Amino acid sequence: MQLAHNEGYVLASYAITLVAMIVIIGWVLLDSRGRQRELKRLEETGIRRRSARTAAPGEPATEKTIDA
Amino acid sequence: MTDTSLAIRSFSDLANPAKFIALAGRLIPWMAGVTALLFAIGLWLSFTTDGDYQQGETVRIMYIHVPAAWLSMMCYSIMAASAVGTLVWRHPLADVSARVAAPLGAAFTFVALVTGSLWGKPMWGTWWVWDARLTSVFILFLMYLGLIAFNRAMDDPSRAARVSAVMILIGFVNIPIIKFSVDWFNTLHQPASVVRMGGPAVDSEFLRPLLIMAAAFTMLFFTLHMMAMRTEIWRRRVAAMRRIAARSAAAGQEG
Numbered sequence: 059m060q061l062a063h064n065e066g067y068v069l070a071s072y073a074i075t076l077v078a079m080i081v082i083i084g085w086v087l088l089d090s091r092g093r094q095r096e097l098k099r100l101e102e103t104g105i106r107r108r109s110a111r112t113a114a115p116g117e118p119a120t121e122k123t124i125d126a
Numbered sequence: 127m128t129d130t131s132l133a134i135r136s137f138s139d140l141a142n143p144a145k146f147i148a149l150a151g152r153l154i155p156w157m158a159g160v161t162a163l164l165f166a167i168g169l170w171l172s173f174t175t176d177g178d179y180q181q182g183e184t185v186r187i188m189y190i191h192v193p194a195a196w197l198s199m200m201c202y203s204i205m206a207a208s209a210v211g212t213l214v215w216r217h218p219l220a221d222v223s224a225r226v227a228a229p230l231g232a233a234f235t236f237v238a239l240v241t242g243s244l245w246g247k248p249m250w251g252t253w254w255v256w257d258a259r260l261t262s263v264f265i266l267f268l269m270y271l272g273l274i275a276f277n278r279a280m281d282d283p284s285r286a287a288r289v290s291a292v293m294i295l296i297g298f299v300n301i302p303i304i305k306f307s308v309d310w311f312n313t314l315h316q317p318a319s320v321v322r323m324g325g326p327a328v329d330s331e332f333l334r335p336l337l338i339m340a341a342a343f344t345m346l347f348f349t350l351h352m353m354a355m356r357t358e359i360w361r362r363r364v365a366a367m368r369r370i371a372a373r374s375a376a377a378g379q380e381g
Contacts, residue, residue: 064182064183064184064248065183067184067187067244067245067247067248068183068184068186068187070244071186071187071190071191071240071241071244071245072186072190074237074240074241074244075190075194075237075240075241078233078236078237078240079233079237079346081233082229082230082233082350083350085229086350086353086354086357087353089354089357090353090354090356090357090360093357093360093361093364094360096360096364097360097363097364097367100364100367100368100371101367103371105367105370105371105374106367106370107363107366107367107370
């Protein structure tokens with residue numbers, strides 16, 4: 059039947075889109091958690107960035123560059 | 127940490143990564159919630175509205191194909207604007223924005239290509255033709271992959287940023303080609319039917335789910351983009367802290 063045949067294309071489109079979105083959302087989430095864990099581990103060993111070390115106690119680091 | 131120190135008072139405050147991270151932390155849950163709500167409404171409308179009298183059920187592919195195609199071009203346009211920010215203003219977050227947008231753009235372009243192919247088979251009788259619209263979108267996909275590969279190959283993000291920005295701006299010439307390819311060339315792909323002179327040529331029955339799905343995909347992009355930007359800032363902080371640790375260890379050995 060033609061209608062049922064075409065529904066297969068619709069379902070395949072939505073299924074592939076769902077998988078692609080799950081992969082990209084999952085990648086963003088896992089990457090985010092991984093970097094957070096790394097930062098926490100490094101901070102626990104007492105390593106501080108230059109801007110974090112120069113900030114006043116209790117104040118956040120307000121660096122103008124990202125990797126400094 | 128005080129709230130006032132991280133408050134965003136002007137647009138230029140976003141140049142400060144610490145303030146950007148604080149803002150992202152507040153906005154991301156809300157943006158994710160709005161995205162989920164829009165997808166719930168959009169998907170419900172996508173499967174409850176009538177089929178087309180000619181295309182039948184396949185018209186429902188439009189509700190994901192068209193937003194994904196729009197996003198593929200919008201993402202590259204955001205990367206081009208970020209590239210200008212990198213080259214002209216040396217904005218610290220512009221490079222971060224361009225770098226993390228590339229994988230998202232590649233994902234949306236992939237979806238646009240695959241769903242277009244799945245729509246083309248029952249409607250045109252073929253999965254693929256090398257016409258102007260399809261070929262230019264495929265080139266966009268390859269450009270995204272090329273930029274991802276380039277950024278991963280370069281160790282120094284600041285050096286990669288300037289070269290990458292130039293490459294993005296050169297590649298931007300493809301965006302108007304994609305948009306107007308259906309007018310300039312003889313293609314199988316239909317001409318613009320939503321964003322066009324004289325208003326949309328699509329019936330409101332189809333326009334409603336299409337616009338809500340477009341809003342949902344757009345919110346999904348901005349949510350993921352903000353999350354990925356925050357992660358990239360953290361990644362660079364980790365790299366900076368590892369350099370400091372390595373220098374301290376080397377100084378300790380010398381002393």
